[in-house]
Amino acid sequence: MRLVDIKDLTVSFPQTEGLVQAVRGLTLHVAPGESLGIVGESGSGKSVTCMAVLRLLREPPARIAAERLELAGVDMRKADRRQLASMRGSVAAMIFQDPMTAFDPVFTIGHQIAETIRAHRAVSKSEAMAEAEDLLARVRIKAPKAVLQSYPHQLSGGMLQRAMIAMALSSRPQILFADEPTTALDVTIQAQILQLIKEIQAEYGMGLIMVTHDLGVVAETVDRVVVMYGGRVMEEGPVQEIFDAAAHPYTQALLGSIPGRVAGRQRLTEIKGASPNPAHPPSGCPFHPRCPVAEPRCAAEVPALAPFAPARAAACWRVA
Ligand SMILES: Nc1ncnc2c1ncn2[C@@H]1O[C@H](COP(=O)(O)OP(=O)(O)OP(=O)(O)O)[C@@H](O)[C@H]1O
Ligand SMILES: [Mg+2]
Numbered sequence: 001m002r003l004v005d006i007k008d009l010t011v012s013f014p015q016t017e018g019l020v021q022a023v024r025g026l027t028l029h030v031a032p033g034e035s036l037g038i039v040g041e042s043g044s045g046k047s048v049t050c051m052a053v054l055r056l057l058r059e060p061p062a063r064i065a066a067e068r069l070e071l072a073g074v075d076m077r078k079a080d081r082r083q084l085a086s087m088r089g090s091v092a093a094m095i096f097q098d099p100m101t102a103f104d105p106v107f108t109i110g111h112q113i114a115e116t117i118r119a120h121r122a123v124s125k126s127e128a129m130a131e132a133e134d135l136l137a138r139v140r141i142k143a144p145k146a147v148l149q150s151y152p153h154q155l156s157g158g159m160l161q162r163a164m165i166a167m168a169l170s171s172r173p174q175i176l177f178a179d180e181p182t183t184a185l186d187v188t189i190q191a192q193i194l195q196l197i198k199e200i201q202a203e204y205g206m207g208l209i210m211v212t213h214d215l216g217v218v219a220e221t222v223d224r225v226v227v228m229y230g231g232r233v234m235e236e237g238p239v240q241e242i243f244d245a246a247a248h249p250y251t252q253a254l255l256g257s258i259p260g261r262v263a264g265r266q267r268l269t270e271i272k273g274a275s276p277n278p279a280h281p282p283s284g285c286p287f288h289p290r291c292p293v294a295e296p297r298c299a300a301e302v303p304a305l306a307p308f309a310p311a312r313a314a315a316c317w318r319v320a
Contacts, residue, residue: 003175003207004030004053007068011045011052011231013061018279022048024231024286027305030175035201035208037218037239039254040228041275046211049228050177054092055084072174089120093168097180099160102167103152109136109163110148116170135166139196158189162196169200175207182217194221215254219243224311227251230276230286233305237312247314250287285316293318 011023023045030036038046051057052064055076069076072091079087088094096102103112113135114128123131129148136144139162152160161181168176178197182190198221201208210222218225218239225242227235227250235248246252253271273290276282282289288298297317305315 001032001073002029002070003032003034003072004028004209005068005070006049006053007066009049009052009064009066009069011048011057012063014063015279020278021281022231022278023052024281025302026228026231026233028226028233028236030207030209032174032207033205034224035198035210035222037222037225038209038211038228039213039215039218039225041271042213043275043278044228045231045278046228047179050094050179050209050211054088054094054177055079056088056094089116089171091173092175092177093171093173094177094179095161095164095168095181097183099157099164100152102164103160105152107151108148109150109152109155113148113163113167113170116167120171132166132170135170136163138169138200139163139166140192141166157185158193161185161189161193165193165196165200169204172204173206175209176201177209177211179211180213181210183212183214190217197221215243227254230281231278232286232315233313234287234316235312235314236305237309241312247308247312247319248287248316249291249293249318253290253292 006029007027009023009026013020013022026049040046053069053071053076066077071087074087110129110132113132114125117123117128117131133144133148136147141147141159141162147155147159147163155163182193185193194217210217212218222239225236225239226233227248229250234250235242235246242251246255271290276286284299284301285303288294291298295317303315303317305313307313308319
């Protein structure tokens with residue numbers, strides 16, 4: 001079974017300047033317990049993809065179409081409100097860049113985690129509170145009792161991020177969506193939080209989708225990576241293989257942009273040329289206007305994401 005199974009997903013938003021095509025025919029999957037990184041420049045459609053599969057986008061304005069959009073075997077296109085609520089609670093959880101958005105400022109952290117637990121399982125208030133304390137300890141918060149009684153604004157960014165992870169874990173999800181979970185934090189705390197996510201993923205046997213700009217983050221936390229550009233998947237494969245021998249010119253450009261490709265966590269630096277305007281995407285391969293090795297065919301026809309080696313695929317006419 002696939003935990004996440006997306007085939008040919010398209011997400012667009014009608015805007016005055018035209019139809020913004022945020023995701024254009026995206027296919028990806030995650031197996032139970034697997035960790036997948038989604039990387040790509042700003043605006044490539046990473047967040048929209050995650051929100052679409054969790055059905056967190058407002059529709060309208062968002063328009064979602066897919067041949068398949070499944071979470072743990074459930075067709076998310078057909079799920080009604082109740083099913084969606086239960087999927088988001090019990091099957092999937094999401095952590096965001098800004099932990100403030102996950103918490104209500106007027107309630108204590110303990111109250112909010114306990115309420116989430118009680119929304120999923122029939123336990124008493126005191127049992128839920130004890131479990132919340134346990135979860136806070138699990139995300140390596142040193143004074144969990146004090147944090148239980150704190151309000152969100154009383155915690156530092158790193159603490160709040162940990163508390164958000166605890167809250168996400170409280171529903172015991174099969175898959176965790178982490179959308180740029182550490183970019184707001186300083187580098188040392190970033191490393192600690194990533195390590196924590198990785199450990200907890202292994203401990204819970206949970207699937208993970210880690211969305212990031214940062215190839216360093218990907219290298220350290222996931223098994224497999226999907227490289228997105230202009231709302232499409234350009235390349236996918238095991239992390240190490242992609243780092244060692246990227247097949248797609250876009251991925252090569254991304255990797256080339258990392259000075260020395262050492263362990264540091266550089267942001268992706270700019271590749272020459274502008275990223276595509278989602279309201280007026282280029283014909284053919286979205287990367288062709290910036291591609292150093294583009295051929296006439298690349299402007300005319302969209303290359304499909306095609307397997308070329310075990311566990312690897314690329315959407316490029318030059319890779320066969
Ligand atoms: N609600 C919306 N209405 C209109 N356009 C949107 C909406 N949400 C996203 N978009 C557009 O869809 C495209 C993809 O956005 P998305 O947020 O998925 O990018 P991203 O890859 O997550 O980028 P970042 O790395 O900056 O977070 C962008 O062009 C964005 O402007
Ligand atoms: Mg995003």
